[in-house]
Amino acid sequence: MSVKLEIAQEILLNLVTVMPTERVALHECWRRILGETVISDMDFPPFDRSPLDGYALIAEEVGTATAESPVTLEQIDYIPAGGNPSKAINAGTASRIMTGAPIPQAATGVVRLEDCSVQGNQVHILDGRGAEKNICRRGEDLSQGEEVVKPGTIINAGVMGMLAVLGKSRPCVFCKPRVALIATGSEIVPVDFPLTPGKIRNSNSYMLSAQVAEAGGETVLVGNVSDNLDEIAHLLENASDCDVVITTGGASVGDYDLIGEVYKKLGITLLFDRVSIKPGMPVLAGTRDGKLYIGLSGNPAAAAISFEQLVRPVLMKMAGRKIWWRPRVKGILASPFKKKTGAKRFVWARCWQAGTDILVEPSGGQGNGMLKSAMAANSLIVIPENSPPLAVGTEVEIILLADA
Amino acid sequence: MSVKLEIAQEILLNLVTVMPTERVALHECWRRILGETVISDMDFPPFDRSPLDGYALIAEEVGTATAESPVTLEQIDYIPAGGNPSKAINAGTASRIMTGAPIPQAATGVVRLEDCSVQGNQVHILDGRGAEKNICRRGEDLSQGEEVVKPGTIINAGVMGMLAVLGKSRPCVFCKPRVALIATGSEIVPVDFPLTPGKIRNSNSYMLSAQVAEAGGETVLVGNVSDNLDEIAHLLENASDCDVVITTGGASVGDYDLIGEVYKKLGITLLFDRVSIKPGMPVLAGTRDGKLYIGLSGNPAAAAISFEQLVRPVLMKMAGRKIWWRPRVKGILASPFKKKTGAKRFVWARCWQAGTDILVEPSGGQGNGMLKSAMAANSLIVIPENSPPLAVGTEVEIILLADA
Numbered sequence: 121m122s123v124k125l126e127i128a129q130e131i132l133l134n135l136v137t138v139m140p141t142e143r144v145a146l147h148e149c150w151r152r153i154l155g156e157t158v159i160s161d162m163d164f165p166p167f168d169r170s171p172l173d174g175y176a177l178i179a180e181e182v183g184t185a186t187a188e189s190p191v192t193l194e195q196i197d198y199i200p201a202g203g204n205p206s207k208a209i210n211a212g213t214a215s216r217i218m219t220g221a222p223i224p225q226a227a228t229g230v231v232r233l234e235d236c237s238v239q240g241n242q243v244h245i246l247d248g249r250g251a252e253k254n255i256c257r258r259g260e261d262l263s264q265g266e267e268v269v270k271p272g273t274i275i276n277a278g279v280m281g282m283l284a285v286l287g288k289s290r291p292c293v294f295c296k297p298r299v300a301l302i303a304t305g306s307e308i309v310p311v312d313f314p315l316t317p318g319k320i321r322n323s324n325s326y327m328l329s330a331q332v333a334e335a336g337g338e339t340v341l342v343g344n345v346s347d348n349l350d351e352i353a354h355l356l357e358n359a360s361d362c363d364v365v366i367t368t369g370g371a372s373v374g375d376y377d378l379i380g381e382v383y384k385k386l387g388i389t390l391l392f393d394r395v396s397i398k399p400g401m402p403v404l405a406g407t408r409d410g411k412l413y414i415g416l417s418g419n420p421a422a423a424a425i426s427f428e429q430l431v432r433p434v435l436m437k438m439a440g441r442k443i444w445w446r447p448r449v450k451g452i453l454a455s456p457f458k459k460k461t462g463a464k465r466f467v468w469a470r471c472w473q474a475g476t477d478i479l480v481e482p483s484g485g486q487g488n489g490m491l492k493s494a495m496a497a498n499s500l501i502v503i504p505e506n507s508p509p510l511a512v513g514t515e516v517e518i519i520l521l522a523d524a
Numbered sequence: 525m526s527v528k529l530e531i532a533q534e535i536l537l538n539l540v541t542v543m544p545t546e547r548v549a550l551h552e553c554w555r556r557i558l559g560e561t562v563i564s565d566m567d568f569p570p571f572d573r574s575p576l577d578g579y580a581l582i583a584e585e586v587g588t589a590t591a592e593s594p595v596t597l598e599q600i601d602y603i604p605a606g607g608n609p610s611k612a613i614n615a616g617t618a619s620r621i622m623t624g625a626p627i628p629q630a631a632t633g634v635v636r637l638e639d640c641s642v643q644g645n646q647v648h649i650l651d652g653r654g655a656e657k658n659i660c661r662r663g664e665d666l667s668q669g670e671e672v673v674k675p676g677t678i679i680n681a682g683v684m685g686m687l688a689v690l691g692k693s694r695p696c697v698f699c700k701p702r703v704a705l706i707a708t709g710s711e712i713v714p715v716d717f718p719l720t721p722g723k724i725r726n727s728n729s730y731m732l733s734a735q736v737a738e739a740g741g742e743t744v745l746v747g748n749v750s751d752n753l754d755e756i757a758h759l760l761e762n763a764s765d766c767d768v769v770i771t772t773g774g775a776s777v778g779d780y781d782l783i784g785e786v787y788k789k790l791g792i793t794l795l796f797d798r799v800s801i802k803p804g805m806p807v808l809a810g811t812r813d814g815k816l817y818i819g820l821s822g823n824p825a826a827a828a829i830s831f832e833q834l835v836r837p838v839l840m841k842m843a844g845r846k847i848w849w850r851p852r853v854k855g856i857l858a859s860p861f862k863k864k865t866g867a868k869r870f871v872w873a874r875c876w877q878a879g880t881d882i883l884v885e886p887s888g889g890q891g892n893g894m895l896k897s898a899m900a901a902n903s904l905i906v907i908p909e910n911s912p913p914l915a916v917g918t919e920v921e922i923i924l925l926a927d928a
Contacts (some may be wrong), residue, residue: 147745150734202710204722220711222722261895278898281731281824289716306606307624312693318608318626327685330554341551476880491665494682
């Protein structure tokens with residue numbers, strides 16, 4: 121069951137649903153995805169207020185005041201921030217007002233303290249121009265009943281501030297999809313084990329844990345297991361509190377490629393077992409009881425690309441995001457790509473702005489291994505299927521990676 | 525002591541130093557900043573290995589093999605992943621080899637299983653082209669002694685994988701600067717309190733907590749306090765386990781503007797008390813015992829911009845980042861900006877690509893209040909000091925905000 125990338129994406133996106141929501145303390149909500157429509161239950165500011173320290177007065181009385189010919193008013197009240205005016209303004213009077221304090225009745229402007237000279241309760245206005253602008257109006261930012269933030273919004277600094285203004289101390293956010301990561305392969309040892317001949321460390325689980333986190337998921341690092349059907353099956357069964365179970369290794373053809381067998385044993389319905397992309401062709405997907413099972417290649421280059429193309433959009437959807445895809449732009453090859461391409465190919469790359477163009481080149485261009493290419497990449501070049509080698513100057517499509 | 529923005533930035537950046545480092549479990553290192561030079565203590569792969577399941581053999585013997593005229597070899601060994609070859613390859617022989625297993629001595633290629641037909645210990649090679657490419661060479665990714673990752677690197681998925689490969693189970697990362705957030709103002713109530721007349725909720729601390737997190741810092745939400753010198757001073761003294769202490773409110777001129785007084789009382793050396801930008805002019809900076817004290821405006825628009833321009837670069841430096849500044853690009857105004865500009869101004873904005881141009885317009889262009897403008901912004905327009913109103917089509921400098 122080898123399928124085209126777009127078909128595989130559609131199968132998986134159709135299968136999964138958006139996570140339920142949970143209430144989380146506001147201070148822990150940064151980068152979470154809002155799970156409710158937030159409607160303002162009040163005007164904001166909730167009252168006309170002063171944006172500065174000064175005197176509230178009738179703006180029309182002081183419009184022509186200057187240092188040479190000041191207008192003198194009588195101070196009748198003192199309104200601290202958090203306090204309330206006790207008197208309305210009348211002709212010839214003013215009230216001392218603090219930043220954030222409510223504007224007294226009948227006042228139509230505020231003159232800042234620096235433009236006043238005070239003697240006892242006499243206030244000399246030295247510059248009254250624009251006094252009418254110094255009032256923040258009730259409802260200027262928000263009207264009662266207004267829809268302010270939509271579900272699916274990423275909670276950034278502005279949204280955090282807005283939720284606080286509205287008293288949302290425990291906003292409703294989408295639960296993060298829980299993703300189990302299991303590295304299979306008898307050659308794999310845990311990261312803190314000494315290497316013996318023929319062994320390598322489990323790097324895939326760590327690489328993928330970062331990819332999961334970036335897609336809005338929560339990682340459960342199950343660890344590594346040797347190429348043993350029963351042991352792998354046991355770990356998959358034990359990951360039942362997770363929404364997605366990802367294995368690496370044992371995904372390609374061969375007698376040690378066990379994931380397909382494990383799916384069969386566990387009654388997991390196979391959706392596909394290869395996808396026509398390079399790298400990353402060996403990738404299994406299965407489902408059972410609403411849970412998604414993904415079997416990635418043990419090769420980190422293949423696993424990373426399969427994850428990017430197939431698992432990331434799925435996690436973004438589950439996490440409640442509105443946009444599941446990374447931004448794509450057109451770029452121009454600054455170095456040649458010398459290989460022919462059969463199945464659609466993704467190449468780790470670095471891109472940069474040069475005048476009005478975006479130039480791009482493979483980040484592994486100097487014969488670097490995959491891990492160095494991935495570390496240095498800020499983008500992926502997309503090479504369509506059945507492409508010849510690509511010369512410098514060829515226009516290519518680029519996927520921008522946010523982390524870099 | 526009003527200073528230009530660039531001077532204020534220089535004063536603060538010269539004052540702070542990079543945080544010490546700590547060792548953290550690798551699975552918690554995503555987005556942390558590496559605090560050590562990582563040198564490879566081995567070649568990687570640590571041995572020549574097979575990238576696929578198949579037969580290791582002498583490539584030159586099978587280069588012309590086809591289904592019609594196969595080359596037949598004798599299987600002499602079986603090398604599982606994690607195992608070790610027991611026999612060297614000789615002319616006419618091949619060893620069954622699994623993905624990730626070590627290449628046996630004298631083998632110069634691997635033919636994948638799908639291109640072989642097996643009967644007992646006879647292996648018929650049906651397509652031997654390119655067999656020599658199917659070996660991942662020892663040291664292909666990394667050489668022993670090679671400098672692999674530099675301090676200051678953000679730990680992304682590729683770096684996570686690399687650290688795991690090298691057995692860095694507890695890499696050395698820079699400690700996050702701890703930032704205390706204190707909202708001052710008698711009109712302020714905690715986010716989960718009911719609003720009474722004249723009061724508003726503490727939104728600044730939450731907005732800033734997200735800005736701190738994005739800059740790589742760790743927030744300590746101290747809470748809010750009324751405009752009382754002794755109470756504010758008490759909270760500042762109690763934040764002594766933090767590296768930076770930020771207050772909002774009480775930063776501009778007026779008798780309820782207390783932060784300067786608090787600094788005096790506590791023996792905090794004032795570095796400056798206003799910076800010529802708009803919004804965000806009222807901002808105090810002080811230092812005592814190597815700690816940095818920042819007094820931002822109580823106005824969220826001003827606090828957010830002062831933080832962006834003055835505090836963010838400082839936290840980025842403390843956090844061990846190599847680049848402290850956000851990317852800037854040239855953009856073209858798609859809507860007019862109708863105000864004259866005195867002090868250098870920053871305007872919340874949305875920018876988008878249009879052909880080869882980047883267009884930009886204020887995100888608060890529809891008379892939105894500050895919080896909505898900030899929520900919707902993906903950039904800031906920088907307007908130089910003493911600028912006239914700006915017409916559609918004017919070229920402007922844009923700061924790109926990553927979160928959006």
